[in-house]
Amino acid sequence: MSGIYIHIPFCKQACHYCDFHFSTSMKKKEEMVLAIAKEIQMRKSEFKNDPSESEHAKQTVETIYLGGGTPSVLTSEEINFLIAAVYSNYSVIENPEITLEANPDDLSEERIIELSKSKINRLSIGIQSFFEDDLQLMNRAHNSAEAKKCLEEATKYFDNISLDLIYGIPGMSNEKWKQNIETALSFGIPHISSYALTVEPKTALNKLIQTGKIAAPKDDVAQEHFAVLVEMLEANDFIHYELSNFGKANYFSKNNSAYWLGKKYIGIGPSAHSYDGVSRSWNVSNNSIYLKSIQENKLPNEIEILSITDRYNEYIMTGLRTIWGVSLDRIEIEFGSDYLEYLNKQSQKFLDDNLLFIENNILKPTPKGKFLTDGIASDLFYLNLE
Template identity: 75%
Template sequence: MSGIYIHIPFCKQACHYCDFHFSTSMKKKEDMVLALIDEIQLRKDEFGDEQVETIYFGGGTPSVLTVDEIQVLIDAVYENFNVTESPEITLEANPDDLDDDTIIQLANSPVNRLSIGIQSFFEEDLKLMNRAHNAMEAKRCLQTATQYFDNISLDLIYGMPNMSNEKWLQNVQTALSFGVPHISSYALTVEPKTALKKLIEKKVVEAPKDEVAQEHFLVLIEELEKNGFIHYELSNFGKPDYFSKNNTAYWLGKKYIGIGPSAHSYNGKERSWNIANNTLYLKAIQENNLPNEIEVLTKTDRYNEYIMTGLRTIWGVSLKRVEFEYGERYLLYLLEQSKKYIHSEHLQIEADVLTTTKKGKFLSDGIASDLFLLNLE
């Protein structure tokens, strides 16, 4: 099974922490929709006969599109690819775009999963992040969306400056009160060239602290697991049967095509990415060219990616797969590098699968990087 990701590079305003590719000008929105359709057509042969199991609208803010625009993009995927009978079709959306009428229209469209960018239920947090919605809109849209959609995920951000564990717990409990079956939660990170970075440098905002984020992370795990959620990936929690099929496919190394400016693709051996510039993207597509760069992944690259994604998930890293796909030298290296983390109880091996322990989950990315191999090939 494969997936189609469609990047919608527009936002009403720039969140202070965001470093994704987007424009706050909507002038080229109609041209962009047409270009996305053209790119879908240009790439129709890349999957061969493989079925598309997921269609994911990310961004940016996909909910700035009209429901009709979303529909024509879905139609283009169906016209050019072999889509499975019941695909997961996800739309990332912001609360301020989800009024009652829009939610009802979406519920009557092929979209069957909403991923709503709540981030916080506290007004002061939303203002600090420069979110386009307020706390009342966050709650109102969830009240309506849960009436029309069974499969809803919401995003929360932890590690906010000056946020106590008690306040963070309130955020989590408020999310749970709406009965959503999936929650994605991320630590507030300070990326280069973002407004948040500048605000911290000017001492307008206090820098987030790792120890606060780690405490929030543990509160999050405890509260969600207590309420029947499975912590199936570092940042993702789902009720049984509600894991994100789209994201799970990424972590399990399945193929996907990224449509739109800055979108990435992966075919098992190569990774490619489109130019992160709306004007240049539009120009290239209008000339029937794909404005992308391609990187051929070495065996070591693929091993490193498997370690990184595997340790973030409940499926872990299969030692048998490492030996079969990469060879004995890779396996021996992995086992040797893992020893200190097994001894410190950050990693464990059960049934020939290497996974992070509860103690090691928050540190999984750092641990994975220490297991990377740089020079075997």
């Protein structure tokens, strides 16, 4: 099983908290779409199948994910063109999950109908909040009315919809956060991704906080919001299958689940990352350099061969964030007894503090430990072994 991620590096405007790679100038959009399609073709050998391989072993594409940036700034024709480029260069399963990240201001009823007639079968909608003041603080391009209207229309034409919500916003009370979740639930959405507002160094949000124009987010508030989120969504039959992701049965993101389970994927477009099981590569985060390289038939990427320690640390980080946890049997088989011994030693204090537990020889965070998962994982990393 393999996945293809396509990074669309354009946004209408810069959200204050975002540090992803994008441009607010659309001047090179058409040129970029052609370059991305060319990179899709240039990299098809990475999923090439040996004719002698069994059907089971062949590398097929099961997920296509258009992320960004804001992929919904592309026209439906451009989106269809990129999906067609994948189909013409790779072996794609009969019913792949094909996700489009979209913002409410791009999702008019007419546009939603257009998309429903394409191969897109999953929408991931960047709502973030249903409150006007939150949207303004984050400098989102849409307003509250557009957020609700697009969900009202999208649910008529799409069954598989995810929406994003942000918690820990300065000034957001628990009650206001509950109202955000209740509004999301009222649309019958089967998947919700929710993240704490994080202050990244080179963002407008960081500058606004430093100059005293916005209060800094508080960890204790975010932790309270997270607890509210988990309680409310689990009470509504959502499964908390990854730290930031909640899905109803059969609605987990197949694309993201494959990433967390360490499966192969190719990342196309500026700044996109790829993983093949033994190495990781990433494309240059510069639109002009990316375009020039592709025009010269060169892949604009860097490659890092992952050491056994790198792979162990990555498995710890992704495993602890998911319901699948960290298999102690896999640690011993794949990484060796030294790593297992180290993990057992490092995890003991978290087991004693009821932040981790072991079930069927699988290490997982307790409800109390879930919010602290990333910090716990960093304490379990194996450093300077090689």
